[in-house]
Structure formats: structure tokens, C-alpha cells
Amino acid sequence: ENGAAADDRRVSLRLDGVTKEFTEDDGGTVVAVDDVSLDVYDGEFIVLVGPSGCGKTTTLRTVAGLEQPTRGRIVIDGEDVSGQEPRERDVAMVFQNYALYPHKTVRDNIAFPLQIRKFPKGEIAERVEDTATMLGIGELLDRRPSDLSGGQQQRVALGRAIVRDPGLFLFDEPLSNLDAKLRIQMRTELNRLHSRVGKTSLYVTHDQAEAMTLSDRVVVMNDGEIQQVAPPEEVYANPANRFVAGFIGEPPMNFFDVRVEARDGTLVAVGDGFELSLPEALAVPTDAGTDFELGVRPEDFEDAALVDDADPARSMAVHVGVVEPMGPHKDLAVRPVGREDDPDAEFTARVSNATGATEGERLTLVVDTTNAHLFDRATGDNLT
Numbered sequence: 001e002n003g004a005a006a007d008d009r010r011v012s013l014r015l016d017g018v019t020k021e022f023t024e025d026d027g028g029t030v031v032a033v034d035d036v037s038l039d040v041y042d043g044e045f046i047v048l049v050g051p052s053g054c055g056k057t058t059t060l061r062t063v064a065g066l067e068q069p070t071r072g073r074i075v076i077d078g079e080d081v082s083g084q085e086p087r088e089r090d091v092a093m094v095f096q097n098y099a100l101y102p103h104k105t106v107r108d109n110i111a112f113p114l115q116i117r118k119f120p121k122g123e124i125a126e127r128v129e130d131t132a133t134m135l136g137i138g139e140l141l142d143r144r145p146s147d148l149s150g151g152q153q154q155r156v157a158l159g160r161a162i163v164r165d166p167g168l169f170l171f172d173e174p175l176s177n178l179d180a181k182l183r184i185q186m187r188t189e190l191n192r193l194h195s196r197v198g199k200t201s202l203y204v205t206h207d208q209a210e211a212m213t214l215s216d217r218v219v220v221m222n223d224g225e226i227q228q229v230a231p232p233e234e235v236y237a238n239p240a241n242r243f244v245a246g247f248i249g250e251p252p253m254n255f256f257d258v259r260v261e262a263r264d265g266t267l268v269a270v271g272d273g274f275e276l277s278l279p280e281a282l283a284v285p286t287d288a289g290t291d292f293e294l295g296v297r298p299e300d301f302e303d304a305a306l307v308d309d310a311d312p313a314r315s316m317a318v319h320v321g322v323v324e325p326m327g328p329h330k331d332l333a334v335r336p337v338g339r340e341d342d343p344d345a346e347f348t349a350r351v352s353n354a355t356g357a358t359e360g361e362r363l364t365l366v367v368d369t370t371n372a373h374l375f376d377r378a379t380g381d382n383l384t
């Protein structure tokens with residue numbers, strides 16, 4: 001599950017059947033993390049991603065020692081640390097709200113983890129300078145957090161984590177309080193920092209752009225359970241199931257209820273208001289009466305008028321709703337012809353900017369089905 005050919009690498013962090021249950025006020029039980037097992041290799045950047053409440057933060061907190069797992073073990077560098085206090089573990093955590101000391105200067109904020117560990121003064125000064133320079137906040141050392149921008153405060157929080165040179169970094173949505181532009185800038189800086197420092201990192205976010213750009217591997221969670229562990233390109237191109245397919249990708253993948261028929265040696269997906277011939281690679285058993293969902297990403301549609309020799313067997317006649325110009329392309333909200341009045345039939349087609357499609361008109365779309373997926377409607381498994 002965690003990827004092949006990785007066995008020869010050193011495991012830095014192992015989550016072994018970690019379960020965390022909380023008792024609610026009414027006596028009920030919430031299973032926040034449900035039997036999560038994961039090996040993180042030395043130097044890897046792992047991003048935990050999933051919808052709100054899926055258990056990402058709780059998973060991270062069990063690694064930090066801020067929560068005790070109900071069952072299971074946390075192993076860091078081969079040592080079972082499950083019973084250890086947070087400060088006994090060789091980890092540093094960066095939080096969403098920075099958690100800086102408001103009355104201390106930047107210098108003292110960064111120095112603090114070294115001061116409480118009684119590092120010599122000279123070494124503290126040197127390490128603080130080096131860390132601040134690396135993060136581009138060398139000029140700010142005598143300021144207080146309230147005199148810094150959000151991005152600068154986040155750099156100070158990063159500095160405080162890095163300065164101690166811990167074996168493992170834990171990040172809990174560290175960029176979510178920054179505005180969109182700064183978030184992207186800090187994302188790039190985190191990437192650069194990881195290339196330089198190369199420390200094993202576990203990073204929690206609900207922002208899939210962060211997950212895709214920062215990670216060596218993505219862990220997609222839902223309802224406390226791991227849905228898929230794979231490199232970012234892989235979760236995008238080969239989602240394990242309907243949940244991952246719908247969660248990764250923006251705008252999200254479109255799903256169509258279909259049955260699959262074999263006709264003259266070709267598989268055809270028959271939906272409400274359309275028929276699409278499928279590539280051989282999507283060969284699935286057609287006899288079992290399985291109900292399928294066909295998944296097609298918005299970018300796999302094109303305005304047929306812009307395609308030479310558009311294949312009628314891979315075309316769909318639609319009614320165009322809202323047209324959103326996005327610069328290089330346009331996002332069309334469309335419904336199959338015959339289902340114009342059904343809001344549930346609406347899906348998104350991302351077509352070239354050159355399209356003449358306008359709201360209220362009919363349009364023929366061509367569908368590139370080579371990247372399409374078929375999901376078992378009962379189990380959600382990706383069958384392709």
C-alpha cells in the first residue's frame with residue numbers, strides 16, 4: 001500500500017495500527033483515527049490531506065505525543081515512543097496559529113527551544129543567526145511578533161522548529177492563515193527549505209494544491225481511514241476509489257451513472273442522455289450487472305468544433321449553462337441534451353478558450369476517454 005521498492009530505505013516514522021477514539025459529552029464515541037498504519041521513510045515529505053474532520057490533525061497529534069492513541073503504536077527511528085511525553089520525542093511542530101511568544105523578540109522566540117535545553121549561549125546565538133538568515137528574517141531579530149506580517153511570523157515559527165535540528169518535522173496547516181498569494185510564496189519556500197534541510201516531514205492540510213506540490217507521497221484520508229498512499233501524480237492519475245477521485249483535482253472529476261455494454265468488440269458506456277465508447281484499457285466485466293460510475297475529469301472534454309475529425313462515438317451533446325473564462329481555458333457548466341431541467345445532470349467541461357460556446361446554446365463535446373475511470377457504484381472501488 002505504501003509503494004513498492006521502498007523497502008531498502010530507512011523508516012523514520014511508523015504508525016502501526018493507530019486508532020484514536022474520543023468520548024463525547026453524551027457518552028458516545030467518535031473514532032477520529034481508525035487503524036492507521038503508515039511508514040514514512042528518511043527524508044520524505046508526506047502530506048496528509050482530506051476533508052474537515054477526517055482525522056488528519058489527530059493523527060499528527062498522536063505522532064507529536066499531544067494525544068495518546070487508544071490502540072496502536074508510534075515508532076520513531078525504530079523506537080516505540082507511544083508512552084513518551086512530547087518533549088521527549090525528537091520532533092518539532094509548526095502550528096497554524098504560529099504560537100509565538102508575543103513579549104519575546106524574534107531572536108528569543110527562535111532561541112527558546114535551545115534555551116530550555118540549556119544549549120551554550122554562543123551556540124544559541126550562532127544557530128539563531130544561521131536559521132534567521134536561511135529564512136530571510138535576519139533583519140527582524142530584534143522585533144516582536146506583533147510588528148511582523150503574517151508571512152514573517154510564520155517564518156519565525158518555522159525558525160523555531162528548525163533551529164533545534166529535530167529528526168522529524170510536523171506541520172499542522174501552517175499556511176492556512178496567510179492570504180492566497182503569500183500562501184503560494186511560502187509553499188515554494190517550504191519546498192526549497194525541504195530540499196536544503198531534507199528532514200522527514202509530516203504535513204497536514206486540507207489544501208490539495210499544497211498536498212500536490214509539497215509531497216513526495218500524499219496520504220488521502222476520509223472518516224479516520226487512509227484511502228490511498230501514493231505520489232501526487234499517482235493519486236491524480238490512478239485514484240484508488242471514488243472518494244480519492246472526487247477529492248483530488250480541481251474542478252473535481254465528473255461522475256456519470258452508466259451501464260457498460262460490449263458492442264462489436266467495443267465497450268460502450270451508456271448513460272442517461274449519452275453513449276461513449278471506451279478504450280480497451282477500461283475493460284471491465286460487463287456481465288455481472290454491476291452498476292458503474294464513469295469518472296471523467298473536466299479537462300478531458302473539448303468543444304468538438306475545435307477538434308479535427310471528432311469521433312461521434314466519443315461525443316456528447318450538451319446544453320450550455322454558465323460559461324467561466326479562466327484565461328487559457330473556459331469552464332462550462334453543462335447538462336446532457338434532454339436533461340436540461342435536471343440540476344443533478346450538471347457537470348463541468350474545461351474547454352479551450354477558443355470555444356464559441358455561449359450560455360443557453362447547444363454544444364457538442366468530444367470526450368477523451370483514455371484517462372476515464374470506472375467505479376463500482378456499490379463499493380466505490382476503481383475498477384480500471
Ligand code: ATP
Pocket residue numbers: 022023024030031032033050051052053054055056057058059206
Ligand atoms: P480539520 O481539517 O477540520 O482540522 P481534521 O481532519 O484535522 O479536521 P480532526 O481534527 O483530527 O480532523 O478530527 C477528527 C474527528 O475527531 C472529528 O470528528 C472531530 O470532531 C473529532 N475530535 C477531534 N478532537 C476531539 C476531542 N478532543 N474530543 C472529541 N472529538 C474530537
